[in-house]
Amino acid sequence: MAELLFGTGGVPHSAKSPSTTSGIERIAELGLGCMEIEFVRGVKMNEAGAALVAETATRRGIKLSAHAPYYINFNAREPEKVKASQERLLQTARIASLCEAESVVFHTGYYLGDPPEKVYDTVKKYLAETLNQLNRENNQVRVRPEILGKPSEFGTLDEVFSLCTELEGLSLCIDFAHWHARTGKFNSHPEFASILSQIEQRLGRAALDDMHIHVSGISYGAKGEIKHLNLKESDLRYVELLQALRDYQAKGIVICESPNLEEDALLLQATYNNNLPK
Numbered sequence: 001m002a003e004l005l006f007g008t009g010g011v012p013h014s015a016k017s018p019s020t021t022s023g024i025e026r027i028a029e030l031g032l033g034c035m036e037i038e039f040v041r042g043v044k045m046n047e048a049g050a051a052l053v054a055e056t057a058t059r060r061g062i063k064l065s066a067h068a069p070y071y072i073n074f075n076a077r078e079p080e081k082v083k084a085s086q087e088r089l090l091q092t093a094r095i096a097s098l099c100e101a102e103s104v105v106f107h108t109g110y111y112l113g114d115p116p117e118k119v120y121d122t123v124k125k126y127l128a129e130t131l132n133q134l135n136r137e138n139n140q141v142r143v144r145p146e147i148l149g150k151p152s153e154f155g156t157l158d159e160v161f162s163l164c165t166e167l168e169g170l171s172l173c174i175d176f177a178h179w180h181a182r183t184g185k186f187n188s189h190p191e192f193a194s195i196l197s198q199i200e201q202r203l204g205r206a207a208l209d210d211m212h213i214h215v216s217g218i219s220y221g222a223k224g225e226i227k228h229l230n231l232k233e234s235d236l237r238y239v240e241l242l243q244a245l246r247d248y249q250a251k252g253i254v255i256c257e258s259p260n261l262e263e264d265a266l267l268l269q270a271t272y273n274n275n276l277p278k
């Protein structure tokens, strides 16, 4: 992949219809490069639909990823809820693979008051089972736990980096807005650069060449993330973020999750391509 591709989390608002294929067509018309299919309320696409999505994306040269349902908790108390979480991730990966999407992003779960080290071991165990299953099915989709925005959610930088180091077949989804909201920091060029430097040190250059990034404006308080905002209505210093990504020659996909979707995706792309010192 050349450099960074920019796109939206879900179908752009200006698409002709809310269907995934209309979304891909609109992404191409806008001159964006990628789209994340949102299965956040359940996987409701069938195999024929997925084949059509794959065909459309190939024809228009658009890269795809998928976001798994929100109802996943690999640290759930009840075994049946863990099982259902594994199933939801598997189901997303299977349909994503038929869509020829490269990655599946998911929210790992909640601490529920448990010590983080214990949660880490639990998550690692159940996630390993899921990855093994995908491996048996010869599913090539990259599975990516996301950095999450609330202190109640499993998914700090350190936790996700460690999982990616320990489990084969696992990659990173770094949501810079979430991390900023969670910490109240990490909103300047040196801080963004320090994250990229950590990625290189812990996961290797290959991880910087295969980034999956979420960005949006965000509001936050003592309990972390409150809601996503448009970039210009937020405090997120996205120009400095893009500068850091350029400095580290990060490659991969940037998914914009601002409420205005394509407007901010285009702003990010234009800023990255035209308004940064090369």
Ligand SMILES: [Zn+2]
Pocket (backbone or CB within 6 Å): 067, 105, 106, 107, 146
């Ligand atoms: Zn997410």
